[in-house]
Amino acid sequence: MKVAVYPGTFDPITLGHLDIIRRGAHLVDKLVVGVTTNPSKEPMFSVEERLAMVKREVADISGHIEVVEFGSLLMDFAEQQGATAILRGLRAVADFEYEFQMAGMNQKLNDEIETVFLMADVSLQPIASKLVKEIARFGGCIDKFVTPAVAADVRGHLDGGSR
Template sequence: MSTPASTPTAAPRRVGLYAGTFDPVTVGHLDVIERASRLVDRLIIGVAHNPGKSPLMPLDERMECVREALPAIKARTGGDMTVVSFHSLLVEAVRANGATLIFRGLRVLSDFDYEVQMTGVNRRLDSAIETVFLMASERTQFISSRMVKEIASYHGDISEFVTPYTQARLLARLAERAG
């Protein structure tokens, strides 16, 4: 008597979401995207609407800046990455995109304090969603979108902090605002 062959079960896909306002997307954000993409089968980059932060760049432009940077990352990692926008709580965006992991980048201790609070709230809202913290690399831990915008507003060189595409978009927005 023969036993039936077992049917191989496909391993569940690990899907993560890395969210931010990305106003503008910096090389620090891109570093986290690249590293996170190596840890999951699919990475979704969620660009938050977040009108409370009064972003300089409109949502579609922030999304385009992220999209423009992805081919180089995909070439290095082979990762499956998608850019989406969301106008909801983060856990709702995670659920809506079929993810189970939230990636968060940490630069300094003050980031950790805020992120621990957010993780606790997100855990209360959906205990099935895990948060993974990635420490910023030494070369990017001092970079923030706010600082990049400030340097650019004083005509400083931001070329080492953002991609050329993002730099052009950001400088165009600042020029519009100035005049």
């Protein structure tokens, strides 16, 4: 069974993330979406909220998809999941430079797990969770970047008080 891990903070999950998940799920027998915390990204949602959000959003995507929390080194998590690949989405050259460095480091940690890059759909390339949150915090419309349910989650979170 070919297993890939797609790691991220998914804070919040965007249409770009869902595009990579949908396409990645067709490449492997099982896709594990690993939801983690990156404190430097100042998450809007708790890990539990993001897990629930991602599970809801991937429920109708075909393929064997599992959504799992992790708080360890990515390669350790990938090994625990029995992964043969790490799936990463690319939007721009800046993404490639960072991801290329990470892929090289990960290969040094375990050269039996490949990193596979998928280019984001052209229409979704500018979308970044950080920018979605910034637009929402300033009262802008985020409907072009996330699903209606995620937009409601973000609005509800901001109406209830931001972190």
